[in-house]
Amino acid sequence: MAGVEMFINIRRIHKYQCAQLLTTGLLLSVVMVCWEPLDHHVVSHLVSYSYRYLVNSYDFLGSGGRRPGPTGGEAAGYPYLINHPWKCVSEDGKGWEDVLLLLFVKSSPENFERRQAIRDTWGDEGFVSAQLGVNVRLAFAVGVHPDARRRSRVQRALLREDQVHKDLIQQNFVDTFHNLTTKLLLQFHWSQMYCPRARFLMSADDDVFVHTPNLVQYLLRLSSTQAGARNLWVGHVHKGAPPVRRRTNKYHVPYDLYPWPSYPDYTAGAGYVVSADVAAKIYRATLLLDPSMYIDDVFMGMCAQAMGVSPREHAYFSGQGKAPYHPCIYDHMITSHGHADDVRSLWRKVTDRSAHGSPRGLLGNLYCLAVRAMLLCLPNHQKTYSCRAAFT
Numbered sequence: 461m462a463g464v465e466m467f468i469n470i471r472r473i474h475k476y477q478c479a480q481l482l483t484t485g486l487l488l489s490v491v492m493v494c495w496e497p498l499d500h501h502v503v504s505h506l507v508s509y510s511y512r513y514l515v516n517s518y519d520f521l522g523s524g525g526r527r528p529g530p531t532g533g534e535a536a537g538y539p540y541l542i543n544h545p546w547k548c549v550s551e552d553g554k555g556w557e558d559v560l561l562l563l564f565v566k567s568s569p570e571n572f573e574r575r576q577a578i579r580d581t582w583g584d585e586g587f588v589s590a591q592l593g594v595n596v597r598l599a600f601a602v603g604v605h606p607d608a609r610r611r612s613r614v615q616r617a618l619l620r621e622d623q624v625h626k627d628l629i630q631q632n633f634v635d636t637f638h639n640l641t642t643k644l645l646l647q648f649h650w651s652q653m654y655c656p657r658a659r660f661l662m663s664a665d666d667d668v669f670v671h672t673p674n675l676v677q678y679l680l681r682l683s684s685t686q687a688g689a690r691n692l693w694v695g696h697v698h699k700g701a702p703p704v705r706r707r708t709n710k711y712h713v714p715y716d717l718y719p720w721p722s723y724p725d726y727t728a729g730a731g732y733v734v735s736a737d738v739a740a741k742i743y744r745a746t747l748l749l750d751p752s753m754y755i756d757d758v759f760m761g762m763c764a765q766a767m768g769v770s771p772r773e774h775a776y777f778s779g780q781g782k783a784p785y786h787p788c789i790y791d792h793m794i795t796s797h798g799h800a801d802d803v804r805s806l807w808r809k810v811t812d813r814s815a816h817g818s819p820r821g822l823l824g825n826l827y828c829l830a831v832r833a834m835l836l837c838l839p840n841h842q843k844t845y846s847c848r849a850a851f852t
């Protein structure tokens with residue numbers, strides 16, 4: 461009897477072990493099949509994140525990391541084709557206007573309609589001064605059209621557009637993806653030269669929606685404290701992001717351009733704000749650093765890092781992706797990315813609300829909290845803002 465029982469036990473154990481072996485094998489092969497994408501995404505992020513502290517404390521300026529190329533000071537020297545040197549000068553021409561915010565929008569020559577939508581909505585200087593009682597200045601940074609055959613026709617249209625609106629700032633460089641850092645240099649050099657007293661500078665894409673009333677309120681609140689208006693660089697922060705090494709990717713960066721496994725922390729280029737002192741520091745860094753890093757927001761991160769400035773996360777600055785359309789979101793949002801056709805309708809909704817903007821009361825606030833938690837924390841929604849944003 462005992463012998464038979466043992467025999468059965470052994471067979472059971474065998475069966476059990478077999479199953480275990482099989483599952484392990486299966487798991488291993490799944491891991492092996494998925495290894496490459498896993499490797500790219502998880503591992504490279506893990507590696508880069510562990511390098512983050514090193515890179516963030518690395519001295520780009522002092523390290524002789526400069527290559528023999530031109531510095532940003534030289535590269536920013538493209539002549540202006542369209543300029544408005546008096547944009548920030550007071551009406552009597554004797555001094556600087558008290559400008560709270562200079563809104564620099566990165567545009568491309570052919571994006572006439574996007575620029576018009578921005579002028580009519582969130583970039584409307586008149587609306588801001590009438591409704592919010594502060595001065596903002598709107599300017600579009602553009603280069604020249606990359607297609608030589610269409611260039612002169614587009615250029616004539618740009619000049620006509622600028623005669624009406626007087627808000628284009630154009631330098632003589634080809635407006636391409638790989639010249640985005642040149643456009644960044646334009647913004648910081650122009651601001652330093654022609655609008656140095658603006659208390660804040662925002663850089664934004666032309667497919668971004670900015671909730672100007674919320675942004676102005678946020679900046680005014682910061683300005684009212686001693687430290688708040690200084691040392692500010694706020695946006696959607698990328699922490700310890702790894703450079704993309706796959707050649708097929710748009711953001712591919714070869715090792716000789718950037719050898720380290722992680723970028724310094726930087727804010728998404730879709731929209732971020734810096735205070736005047738930070739803008740001046742970035743300007744100084746661009747004079748010394750090699751601007752061949754063509755991803756403009758990463759280059760901005762390198763400049764800031766060299767000057768000891770680190771970015772501050774704000775839950776309602778978006779990276780990729782649109783904010784969910786809901787009044788409970790509009791109350792808080794600052795930027796939202798990926799808008800072209802819906803800027804006007806969104807602006808109507810947003811300003812409607814602020815016109816009748818009465819406090820919601822306890823129940824209303826609870827309702828909004830629940831709605832935001834649903835919109836931002838459920839996994840099926842695109843990640844514009846983090847789940848944390850629902851509770852701030």
Ligand SMILES: *[C@@H]1O[C@H](CO)[C@@H](O)[C@H](O)[C@H]1NC(C)=O
Nearest residue numbers: 632633634635636638639642
């Ligand atoms: C940037 O613009 C300059 C000046 O027009 C041009 O010579 C250069 O080729 C452009 N760079 C890229 C990568 O497009």
